[in-house]
Every structure is written in C-alpha cells, then in structure tokens.
Amino acid sequence: MKKVITVCPYCGSGCKINLLVKDNKVVGAEGANGVTNQGELCLKGYYGWDFLNDTKLLTPRLKQPMIRRQRGGDLEAVSWDEAIEFASSRLKAIKEKYGPDSIMLTGSSRGTGNESNYVAQKFARAVIGTNNIDCCARVCHGPSVAGLMTTLGNGAMSNSICEIEDTKCILVFGYNAADSHPIVARRILKAKEKGAKIIVCDPRYIETARLADIFLPLKNGSNMALVNAFANVLIQEGLFDKEFVANYSEGFEEYKAMVAKYTPEYTAEITGLDPELVRQAIRMYAGAETATILWGMGVTQWGQAVDVVKGLSSLATITGNLGKPNVGVGPVRGQNNVQGACDMGTLPNTLPGYYYVTDAAAREKFAKAWGVASIPSEKGYGLTDVPHKILEGKIKANYVFGEDPLQTEPELSLVRKAFAELELIIVQDIFMTKTAMIADVIFPATSWGEHENVFSSADRGFQRCYKAIDPPADHNVKDDWEIHSMMARAMGYPMKYNNAQEIWDELRGLCDLYAGATYEKMADLGYVQWPCPTEDHPGTPWLYEGKKFDTPTGKALLFAAEWRAPLEKVDADYPLGLCTVREVGHYSCRSMTGNCSALQTLADEPGFVQVHPEDAKKFGIKDQSLVWVSSRRGKVITRANLNNRVNQGAVYMTYQWWIGACNELTVDHLDPISKTPEYKYCAVKVEAI
Numbered sequence: 001m002k003k004v005i006t007v008c009p010y011c012g013s014g015c016k017i018n019l020l021v022k023d024n025k026v027v028g029a030e031g032a033n034g035v036t037n038q039g040e041l042c043l044k045g046y047y048g049w050d051f052l053n054d055t056k057l058l059t060p061r062l063k064q065p066m067i068r069r070q071r072g073g074d075l076e077a078v079s080w081d082e083a084i085e086f087a088s089s090r091l092k093a094i095k096e097k098y099g100p101d102s103i104m105l106t107g108s109s110r111g112t113g114n115e116s117n118y119v120a121q122k123f124a125r126a127v128i129g130t131n132n133i134d135c136c137a138r139v140c141h142g143p144s145v146a147g148l149m150t151t152l153g154n155g156a157m158s159n160s161i162c163e164i165e166d167t168k169c170i171l172v173f174g175y176n177a178a179d180s181h182p183i184v185a186r187r188i189l190k191a192k193e194k195g196a197k198i199i200v201c202d203p204r205y206i207e208t209a210r211l212a213d214i215f216l217p218l219k220n221g222s223n224m225a226l227v228n229a230f231a232n233v234l235i236q237e238g239l240f241d242k243e244f245v246a247n248y249s250e251g252f253e254e255y256k257a258m259v260a261k262y263t264p265e266y267t268a269e270i271t272g273l274d275p276e277l278v279r280q281a282i283r284m285y286a287g288a289e290t291a292t293i294l295w296g297m298g299v300t301q302w303g304q305a306v307d308v309v310k311g312l313s314s315l316a317t318i319t320g321n322l323g324k325p326n327v328g329v330g331p332v333r334g335q336n337n338v339q340g341a342c343d344m345g346t347l348p349n350t351l352p353g354y355y356y357v358t359d360a361a362a363r364e365k366f367a368k369a370w371g372v373a374s375i376p377s378e379k380g381y382g383l384t385d386v387p388h389k390i391l392e393g394k395i396k397a398n399y400v401f402g403e404d405p406l407q408t409e410p411e412l413s414l415v416r417k418a419f420a421e422l423e424l425i426i427v428q429d430i431f432m433t434k435t436a437m438i439a440d441v442i443f444p445a446t447s448w449g450e451h452e453n454v455f456s457s458a459d460r461g462f463q464r465c466y467k468a469i470d471p472p473a474d475h476n477v478k479d480d481w482e483i484h485s486m487m488a489r490a491m492g493y494p495m496k497y498n499n500a501q502e503i504w505d506e507l508r509g510l511c512d513l514y515a516g517a518t519y520e521k522m523a524d525l526g527y528v529q530w531p532c533p534t535e536d537h538p539g540t541p542w543l544y545e546g547k548k549f550d551t552p553t554g555k556a557l558l559f560a561a562e563w564r565a566p567l568e569k570v571d572a573d574y575p576l577g578l579c580t581v582r583e584v585g586h587y588s589c590r591s592m593t594g595n596c597s598a599l600q601t602l603a604d605e606p607g608f609v610q611v612h613p614e615d616a617k618k619f620g621i622k623d624q625s626l627v628w629v630s631s632r633r634g635k636v637i638t639r640a641n642l643n644n645r646v647n648q649g650a651v652y653m654t655y656q657w658w659i660g661a662c663n664e665l666t667v668d669h670l671d672p673i674s675k676t677p678e679y680k681y682c683a684v685k686v687e688a689i
C-alpha cells in the first residue's frame with residue numbers, strides 16, 4: 001500500500017490528505033500535516049473518496065465521450081476524435097453565424113485544478129474571442145470579491161485560516177462553519193479554548209452559536225441594518241482607531257453620516273435584536289487586542305450582499321484590524337476551488353492574476369503571450385445572466401465545465417426553459433449531472449485523485465494535488481486541460497501542453513501575484529500564499545503590511561449604505577421565508593459526495609425542510625412527515641424536520657437534492673453589483689401531505 005499526498009476536494013479549507021492506495025484502488029484516507037488542518041479531517045475528507053473506485057454509484061460516472069446528433073435523440077458513445085469534431089464544428093458554426101459573444105463558458109470551482117481553469121479561460125478568450133466565462137463565485141462569494149476589491153484592493157481573505165485560533169475575538173457573521181468548513185470550525189473552537197471571545201450573528205442557533213459569548217439571532221434579511229448599527233456604536237462611543245482612520249482610510253465623513261441614524265434602537269425593529277446586546281457585541285469586538293470577521297453565504301447570497309461586505313470591511317478598517325497577524329476580513333470560500341477559479345481568471349471581468357479586461361496593457365501582455373491579435377475589452381456575461389441572455393437570443397451555445405446549472409442556479413424552471421433554447425450544450429464533467437442529461441456533447445474528464453494540479457485554499461494558499469491512481473481501465477477519460485486543448489486545436493488554435501506544470505509555468509510568467517509560486521516550492525506539504533512575486537519570496541500569510549491597501553489611493557475605503565429589505569415578501573399565501581443552507585455530509589451539487597457510501601448513509605434522499613415547532617403547529621406539520629414546499633415558482637416534496645434551532649417565520653433547505661430541489665423555489669433576484677442571487681430569501685408555504 002502506498003500513501004499519496006493531495007488536498008481534500010470538498011471545501012476551501014484545503015486540508016492536506018493522504019490517500020491510501022492499493023492495486024490502483026483508493027482504500028482509505030488519513031489526515032496529513034497540512035498548514036490548515038494539521039493532521040485533522042472532517043467526515044468528507046475521511047470518507048469522500050470511494051467514488052474513485054467506481055463502486056456503489058448512484059449517478060453513473062462518465063466513461064465515454066457522447067454526442068446527441070439530434071435534439072430529442074439518444075446520447076451515443078463515440079470516439080474522442082468524433083466527439084471533438086462534432087463539438088468544435090458546431091461551436092465554429094455558431095461563432096461564425098452569431099459572433100463570439102453568442103458562446104458562454106464556465107470555469108469549474110468543483111475540480112481542484114487551477115491549470116484547467118487557466119486553460120478554460122484561455123480557450124474562451126484566445127480561441128472563441130469572448131470574455132463570457134464565469135464560475136460559481138457568481139452564486140456564492142462574488143459579493144466578497146466585488147466588495148473587498150473596492151474597499152481594500154483584494155477580493156480574498158486578508159489573513160490565514162491558521163491564524164484564527166490565535167485571534168482574541170471572532171465575529172462570525174452569516175457563516176455556519178461547522179457545516180461548511182468543519183476544520184475552520186475547529187479553529188474557532190481552539191480560539192475559544194485559548195480564551196477568545198466569540199460573537200455569532202445568525203438567524204439560526206448554529207453549532208458555533210453554542211460557543212458564542214454573544215449570539216445575535218438577527219432576522220433574515222437584516223444584515224445591512226446590523227452592520228450599520230455596529231458602525232454607529234463604534235463612532236458614537238469613540239471606539240474606533242482614530243489614527244488608523246485618519247492615516248489609512250478614506251470616506252470617514254460620508255460613512256459617519258450614513259450610519260448616524262442606525263442606532264441599535266432604530267434598527268431593533270428591522271433586526272429583531274436587543275439594542276443593548278448589539279452594543280455589547282461590538283464593544284467586545286472593538287475592545288479586543290486582535291479581532292477578525294469571518295463570513296459565509298449568510299452574507300453573500302442576498303440582494304444587498306456587496307454593500308454588506310463593504311460594511312464588514314469597514315468595521316475591520318475603523319477598528320484597525322487589518323495589516324497585521326491574527327486580524328482581518330475572512331470571506332471563507334465554500335466550493336473547494338472557487339478561490340482558484342477566480343485566481344485563474346474564469347470571471348467575465350478579470351484575466352488570470354486579477355488584471356481587469358478593461359486594462360489595455362494587461363490585454364496586450366496576454367494577447368502577445370497567447371499569440372492572438374487582441375483580447376476583448378468588454379466585460380462578459382456572468383452565470384446568472386445566462387438564462388436571460390439565452391431568452392433574449394444573445395447566447396446560443398453553452399460550454400459547461402464542472403458545473404451543474406440545472407441543479408444549482410436559482411429558479412430552475414427559468415433555467416430549464418432557457419437551456420431548451422440553446423443550439424449547443426457541451427458538458428465536461430465526471431458524472432452524469434442534471435445538465436449533462438440534456439447535453440448535446442459530453443466530455444468525460446478525469447477526477448481529483450486521477451490527475452495532478454494546483455489548488456487554491458480560501459486563504460490564497462496554493463497547494464499541489466498529486467495523482468493517486470489511474471482512472472479505471474474502462475474509463476475513456478482525459479484531463480480537463482487536455483480536452484480544452486483538443487477543442488482549441490480543432491478550432492484552429494495551436495494549444496498544446498504536455499503536463500500541468502507547463503501550464504502553471506505559463507501562468508506564473510504572466511501574473512505578478514503568482515510568479516514565485518513554483519511547483520518545487522509547493523511540493524509535498526508546501527503552501528504558498530499569494531502574493532508571491534518572486535521565486536525567493538515565501539508567500540504572504542497576511543495582506544496589507546504597512547497598512548498599504550491595493551486601492552487606487554493606497555487607502556482603505558469606508559462604506560455604508562441604507563438597508564434594503566429582501567425583494568420578495570411573505571404574505572397570507574406564502575407566509576414563510578425560505579433560506580437555502582449547507583449540510584455537513586454533502587457538497588455542491590452532490591455528484592461527488594452523493595456517490596460515496598459513508599456520506600450517503602449520513603444523509604440520504606430526500607432532503608429536508610427545517611421548520612420551527614411553533615410554525616409546524618400552526619401549519620399542521622408533523623416531524624419527519626412528507627410535506628409540499630411551494631413558492632410562486634414551483635413546488636417540491638421533502639421531509640419536515642422540526643427544529644427549535646431555527647427561528648420562527650423562516651424555513652431552511654439544503655440545495656443538493658434532486659428530489660426536494662430547493663432551487664425550484666428560489667428567486668432570480670440578484671445583487672445589482674455582483675449579480676449574486678438572493679438564495680437566502682423567498683416566500684414559501686409548507687403543507688402537510
């Protein structure tokens with residue numbers, strides 16, 4: 001038996017893992033001594049590998065390229081040559097007829113490969129000639145990127161996951177660490193054991209709330225009001241760092257004026273919180289020697305998410321909790337490699353290394369390196385634009401790589417209606433996802449464990465994933481970067497790589513942020529956090545040293561906004577607010593974890609809707625009974641889970657399930673800046689069957 005070191009593929013914590021391999025089968029996993037996990041793993045790390053052995057699969061693994069010659073016809077297994085010829089000739093014809101911007105592409109946050117994402121965006125920009133490429137950051141932490149890029153100049157965590165346990169105060173805002181990133185939750189627990197104060201802001205009494213010194217069960221949809229109330233108290237009570245504000249920030253007078261009316265008393269009706277508790281919480285944060293703010297999708301999946309991110313960033317700024325160890329702002333990325341997908345430029349507005357597509361010098365640099373005349377300067381479409389742009393006739397083809405929009409996008413009836421209008425759907429994946437089931441072309445790819453690559457943790461840490469096994473002998477699969485390269489060559493562009501390292505080295509040569517992050521430095525347990533500008537640079541565990549921010553003025557921007565209520569309102573017909581959440585045993589669209597026997601046992605179909613016992617009584621719902629959950633957009637069957645850890649008036653569903661798919665119910669209401677959907681709120685009713 002051999003041990004192969006790699007990185008767990010199930011969240012942005014980036015835990016190092018040893019896969020135990022015998023006779024080309026993975027037979028177990030154990031924690032390795034990585035920077036973020038120090039030998040520990042959660043359930044998904046320990047048990048999330050057996051799909052690699054192609055056993056007990058609920059969803060078939062994709063083993064052969066397939067094409068559907070006619071809509072409504074059957075998928076037909078074909079050779080790689082035929083599949084590539086079929087897909088590339090159709091894509092070329094669509095490009096010629098409607099132009100490059102009629103083609104949409106995705107990067108993949110679900111794979112572990114930064115190299116594959118780099119190649120996917122290069123395919124979009126250099127081969128197709130469009131910036132229409134996006135990744136699931138659009139539907140999760142897009143607001144964190146947009147907000148923090150504006151206020152501080154970088155869209156990622158300012159400090160490291162491993163610093164959390166040495167922080168004196170942790171403000172956990174809209175972030176269920178125990179279910180999303182169990183190893184981060186362990187860090188919070190360790191901080192508590194070392195004497196840190198913990199403040200939790202969440203409508204539900206989540207696991208971390210049990211550790212909290214102060215728990216603020218705010219009403220769903222009131223984030224901005226609470227953040228403004230925190231700022232109001234800091235300013236009114238003079239609890240802010242005056243020297244930091246004067247020398248290293250800008251916009252204080254506007255900020256102060258905006259939050260002036262948001263006293264804890266004024267916001268009490270919006271948030272449902274005791275004003276005195278709000279005061280105590282922010283005094284605790286401001287009074288700590290070091291303090292950090294961690295947030296998740298309880299902040300970002302709202303129609304006012306970017307404003308709230310900027311507001312949280314401003315709390316860190318005015319208290320001077322930036323630019324040193326054990327402080328900072330922490331948007332903890334959920335999908336394992338969403339940080340990497342963004343780092344690699346699978347975004348419609350940035351090239352790899354966060355160069356804006358509007359930056360003429362950057363475009364020229366990339367165009368020259370890629371041997372093309374130019375790169376388009378217009379921002380492309382985002383994932384949540386897709387259904388609308390298809391229905392407007394602007395998108396005709398969609399090349400979906402490692403995503404499952406027919407499961408994960410909001411308002412699925414709209415998505416299905418739009419996808420039916422496409423002239424070409426290409427899906428590149430490892431499983432027969434819901435989107436693959438309607439595709440015209442399926443490209444089967446190698447999985448985590450079957451290839452080498454570099455992965456980005458949520459705290460900007462690059463790590464190497466090593467190949468543990470060959471794909472099973474009957475799997476005619478290829479690496480994602482190789483598939484995109486074959487498509488490029490078939491479309492007349494000379495893209496050829498021999499291995500992932502060649503791709504990584506090309507990327508390093510183009511991006512100052514990553515230039516020094518060599519494969520050698522990342523070998524084995526190596527962990528290199530960007531910025532890493534030169535080969536003798538060790539990487540950057542915390543940003544903004546010297547209180548210099550990467551904004552145009554070099555100062556941190558302070559920002560507050562008026563609170564806006566969620567778009568959809570509850571009423572007599574739909575009296576409950578639905579919030580979508582995570583569950584610890586499953587990940588993303590569940591295609592990987594749903595095919596691991598231990599994780600299946602932990603949580604099997606159908607999913608559930610968490611209902612407060614008082615609401616259950618009111619609507620005649622019994623615990624564990626089957627119920628209909630309906631919104632103005634759809635209706636699903638699921639099982640009721642009566643739970644007094646949820647707040648009255650709200651119900652909660654996880655989004656992984658084909659039966660009980662909560663995105664049949666969610667609403668396509670987007671944050672106006674990041675275009676992230678308001679997955680956390682729509683009006684529903686729950687009825688006994």
Ligand code: SF4
Pocket residue numbers: 008009010011012013014015037040041042043044045046180181182183184
């Ligand atoms: Fe994997 Fe995340 Fe669990 Fe670590 S915390 S073992 S990276 S799922």
